[in-house]
Amino acid sequence: MGVRRTPAVTSLDLLAPQRSALITGLRMSEREAAWLRAIGLGEGVEVTVLRRAPLGGLLHVRVSGGAELAVDRELARNVELGPGEKERP
Amino acid sequence: MTPSCVVALVGRPNAGKSSLFNAVTGGHAKVGNFPGVTVELLDAQVRALSGELIELVDLPGVYSIEGEADPESDEGHARQFLDRARDEHKPLVIAQVLDSTQLELGLGLTLELRRRGVPVIVLATQHDALVKQGFELDAAALQEALGVDVLATSARAPGIKEKVSQLLADVWRQQRKPPHGTIDVRKLARQVLLPKENAAQSFARVRRRTERLDAVLLHPLLGPLVFLGLMTALFAAVFMIAEPVTALIDLANQALGTRIEGVLGTGWLSSLLVDGVLGGAGTVLAFLPQIVILTIAMELIDASGYLARGTYLVDRALRFAGLGGRSFVPLLTAHACAVPAITSARIIRDPGQRLRTILVLPLMTCSARIPTYGLLITTFFSDRSAWFKGAMFVGLYFAGILAGLVASLVLGQTVKQTGQRRPLVLEMPPYRRPHARVVARVAWRAGTRFVKDVGSVILIAAIVLWALLTVPGPGDSHSAPPGASPRVVAMHGSLAASAGRLLEPLSKPAGFDWRLNVGLIGSFGARELMVGTMGVIFGIEGGEDDTAPLSARLREAKTATGAPAYGPATALALMAFFVLACQCMSTLAAVRRETRSLRWPLFVLAYTYAAAWVVAVVVFQAATAFGL
Ligand SMILES: Nc1nc2c(ncn2[C@@H]2O[C@H](COP(=O)(O)OP(=O)(O)O)[C@@H](O)[C@H]2O)c(=O)[nH]1
Ligand SMILES: [Mg+2]
DSSP, X not given: OOOOOOOOOOBGGGOOTTEEEEEEEEOSOHHHHHHHHHHXXXXXXXXXXXEEOTTTXXXXXXXXTSOEEEEOHHHHHTEEEOSOOXXXX | OOOSEEEEEXXXXXXXXXXXXXXXXXXXXXXXXXXXXXXXXXXXXXXXXXXXXXXXXXXXXXXXXXXXXXXXXXXXHHHHHHHHHHHTTOOEEEEEEEEGGGHHHHHHHHHHHHTTSSOEEEEEEXXXXXXXTTEEEOHXXXXXXXXXXXXXXXXXXXXXXXXXXXXXXXXXXHTOOOOOOOXXXXXXXXXXXXXXXXXXXXXXXHHHHHHHHHHHHTOTTHHHHHHHHHHHHHHHHHHHHHHHHHHHHHHHHHHHHHHHHHHHTTSXXXXXXXXXXIIIIIHHHTTHHHHHHHHHHHHHHHHHTHHHHHHHHHHHHHHXXXXXGGGHHHHHHTTTOXXXXXXXXXXXXXXXXXXXXXXXXXXXXXXXXXXXXXXXXXXXXXXXXXXXXXXXXXXXXXXXXXXXXXXXHHXXXXXXXXXXXXXXXXXXXXXXXXXXXXXXXXXHHHHHHHHHHIIIIIHHHHHHHHHHHHSBOSSOGGGSOTTOOHHHHHXXXXXXXXXXXXXXXXXXGGTOOHHHHHHHHHTSSBTTHHHHHHHHHHHHHHOSSOOOOHHHHHHTOBOTTSSBOOOHHHHHHHHHHHHHOOOBHHHHHXXXXXXXXXXXXXXXXXXXXXXXXXXXXXXXXXXXXTTO
């Protein structure tokens, strides 16, 4: 039996409010990924979840560039996060 | 005159392009806090102090100019402009409008623009907001690092017009090709933002304000409540504040009519002026205050930053109905007018959502419906309390929204999803205090445009209708009540009356007689004309010495047998008809333009009229059964 650990947060839709993590990958077509990077949700960006709309609604996030975005939950599922999730800066 | 150069304002949505465009050209580009506010390309010419004539173009927002973009989207339209300018070898200068409070995000686009091989200048705007956050931009250092000219400015900086136009002319003359290499924009942004003494506190203060407001306005329970409350208050205000003013304009109309009849007697000229011009166009003009109030409210919602919050709140519900968060702005805009709303549907990236949105937009309660609603409520529910009437008016707005959601759900089954689903990502701008001057200017323009419309299209249509109702035709004039004046007898035999009577078998189950049918025919192309047509018909029926307002005349209208012609049941049925029917040629033309097909505008026409007729019949029959 291994040690019990909290499961690692691996994608943006799983990130709890007031916590932040680094984007490490975008699981989607290159075209969609390029568009997301241009908006400010690319690899290497730190995202903080501010709130989640109820019933699988939008995520309200802040990116390290300073902008705030509302992101589709389904899209967030395909935004990969690196380890080292932490309390909001 | 051909300009020396064309300057394209390129930047992310909300960067401040339109504000800068207005400041430099003195123009009237629509400023907004939301992507998609600028969907059409606006251009204007300015002359630099050194003599060059510069053509400035305000483009829709773009995040990137490389990679693929949907050509139908607003971003696609901006890119097409840039590509065309390159292919046609236009003397192009790219002026990037960059929100200096989001420097890092904007610089990515700068790198792309530098690769275009045309002169580039960076206008780092909203510098006043940056200063409030406790920072300053080191424009010289940024210019050095980028190899293109940089100006730190703000749309309200004094002397901006001269400064920017001269700078643009200089950039054009120098024809400097920007360098290409890549730069670490995150590092660069940190280097050129100089914190002032208490930067940390200032920044925290500005951020805290937005966070506090969001905590309430985006709260899972409070947020939707506030949203619904705001919408209700807005619709109620349109009715309650504007009603007395409308009554006043109506009174002035009557006084003028009495004067004209006093001077001109009761000949046909007097009838043309009083029944046709005043009764037709004048009655519509009385609804000016509603239009202005609605415009001001929309502007406040937009300029304050609430629009994006509204989108966040309604996204889930709209998605359930087959629409999406991005449909919200077109849907809200359609409460003023469906035509710009259909254009603004370009901000919807998902093609299926976009089509469905366009198809249901005509169901939103546009301001052209207000005159009919106002007239029907004040006429047939005059003995009710102001609250009841206000609630009824608000109910009509929500009926339109509900109809749109239901229509979208039904369409979801028929209008097949084309291509893949495109998810939503939307910027949430900080809250801002709206500027009284900007709001006043927008309200003034909406008001003058309405007056111009009434003075041109509606006036002409009212006169044509008057003629069609006055010139004797092949119709049966025996339906005129006994002892009616020759003019009323002539109207009953007129062409318009015959057409109205032709439709009676179809319209009787909904409670509409030939006079209402004439109104419905008259308002086929533009629904404002309903009230105008009623004004003309009942103006003629009222005879010479009757100066009662239209509402009183409608209440007292009789059938051929002398029974009251209309009652609350008729009013409800007519309202239902107006909620649903797309009585607007301009809307159909816009649907045709945006869908590039004849099929969809015809579809809109067919489904809205069919639904309008069915629901009007059901409402009339039910209301009659309940004894209304
Ligand atoms: N404080 C400040 N606000 C600005 C400035 N320029 C634009 N804004 C605001 O930023 C928002 C977006 O402006 P707009 O010109 O519509 O941006 P566009 O989408 O790039 O055309 C509006 O609410 C403006 O009032 C500026 O120089 N200073
Ligand atoms: Mg704009």
